[in-house]
Amino acid sequence: MALFEGGMPGAPPPSFARATHLFADGLPAPLSAVPSFDDIPEALHSGGAQVPGNGHDRPYRFSFYSNALSATIHARSLSELPADGQTFAEMFSGLAGSGMSSGTASVDPRSAGAAVSGDPEGHTWWLDVLSPTDEEMKMLSQVFNIHPLTTEDIQMEEAREKIELFRTYYLVCFRSFDQDPYSPTYLEPLNMYIIVFREGILSFHFRPTPHPQNVRRRIKQLKDYISVTSDWISYALIDDITDAFGPLIQSIEYEVDSIDELVLILKEAEQSDMLRRIGTCRKKVMGLLRLMGNKADVVKGLAKRCNENWKVAPTSDIGLYLSDIQDHLITMTQNLNHYEKILSRSHSNYLAQISIEMTDANNQINDVLSKLTALGTVLIPMNLVTGLWGMNVHVPGEGSDGNYAWFLSIIGCLAAFAIIGGYTTYKFMVR
Template identity: 20%
Template sequence: MIVDRATYRDGHRTEGPADLSDALAAARATPGAYVWLGLYEPTQEELDLVSEEFGLHPLAVEDAVNAHQRPKLEEYRDSLFMVLKTVGYHPDGHSVSTGEVMLFVGDSYVITIRHGADSPLRGLRAELEKQPELLAHGPSAVLYAVADLVVDSYLDAQTSLQADLDELEAEVFAPGRPRANVAERIYEFKRQLLAFRRASAPLQEPLSRLSKGTSNYPPEPLRPYLRDVADHLSKVNEMIDGLDRLLSDILNANLAQVSVQQNDDMRKISAWAGLAAVPTMIAGIYGMNFVDMPELRQPWGYPAAVVLMVLVCVVLHRVFKRSGWL
């Protein structure tokens, strides 16, 4: 599905031919002009038509149709193909969702292809049209703007993840017994961070290549901007690594709390079992009812046995209390 199509000349949107082939031919014949075509989840037939008009590489077209690609940058003889993974965080469900943005960049055209609902490109064209000095740098300006927007969305998602993780950390270290479902939530957070890292970490190398000028794109004036985007991405990746380490520490702390609580419970059970063992032992001895037991014929025998049980239990209770077992 074509979302939008326009011809830009010297950074300004202009009226171009309605036919895609004519628009591309006119852009190639006009210095400083190029066509920006925006697509959303195109079918194989739709992308085949676009590929025929723009002369896209068949391997890149196959990747663009199938989606679910790893972030990457591929250069062909007369074009560049780049894949970026978008990330959206949903605090209500504590879940991370991903989408994809793919770009074909050529001499007089740029094609953006979106997959998935979590796409930060809505409104990007309108914002860029307010900056003709940026659009005047050609198709690579769109590449920079898309990469910058995607990385900024990473920062927003990372901030939301950090806030939820702070709440989880406070819950783990709150006074009282550790909750049984905290470990499950921690593992779920680690799964979300893994999905996040799969989107952001592989993008570092393509952005570095673009910013260092190892590619035919972008032009020299745009490379400092891409270096800035690469720096922001490095910050995101460092934060994600820090969150993952913090989650591991929280998990270890929770497991240690559970272990300590279990040890406390076992000590209390052992202490009460020890208190119950003494009267059981005395009652068992006197329950044998041997004739030659002298206490059986004494009027003070029964009260003495009861007093002995109580006295021993009181002494044991005080000993266990002082040692922290009760």
């Protein structure tokens, strides 16, 4: 049973009739006005100066798109979304309120007429929420009849990527990453939760991300050629998240090729930074492999539902787009695995080359030490002979004045021993 079913043609849907009541007088206090900035996570303003706790400096946390409106509505709280004199039921149904001011976004009469005529896919809405609070999640769950398990997954920031089908919607959990290279959380996982109804879509994320803006820009460019349905918006979000990995994988490919070529030809003085480059690149590859995870399986499961008789599942046309995304994901994963193998081989080659250089250095040291050992072998016996004749030992020929025959004989014997010992050692080392 779809969200809008059960109502008379031209009358507001029952769920939005309840939404009008809940968003009006019965709205809890934290949502009836602009929420406190203290409830917004620190990640929203971690990169700049401290944002004041009140005023108009708070970031826009709610973005409402509708193909019945000429522009996207951005608001800081739920209460700021409707225009003056417009109810939430009229805003989600694509109808202009009785008291709407002339400065608000205009309503497309064709889309509004489709909503009144009862065509659920003739008018599509999209509410994107950044860092929803517990009160906001409770209110949205009541209004859109979201299952408690879905609400719990979003509030607990469930990291596992999956697709779940419920009675009136299906949930897609898909992970992206922080794309700001100057952010301290660069490349960290960013969870995107997409709740797709037949009439519209709710998306939630807990850190700023460019994906919703990219999809809205894509819709603006292609709205004259495609039918913008809730299934197409969910596909476009998944496709934009997948495309975000492309430039990063391309840069990794260039780095891997450079490392693979330089690891064996760099001189010893130029290799000091190579190990760090290999380690940094492998860290990026492993991080991307973790982010890719089971994305292909999730998209495959979602595409499979398109061919089954599930009322809330996407149509078969969207299944063709999802199959294309699946092919891209499989190719990216295979490329990353290939890069990891190349880096592992380059790492082994680098360590092998370092080992060879250390072996050569050890061989040179051993050669020098062997020469010093040979020299010591020749000189030590000579010192032994001369050391026997101390001051208290009678030296041969000591009493003969002016006669150096004994002295010269001893020197000649030592010289002959040195020559014979050196020649013998040289022959032994050469052999």
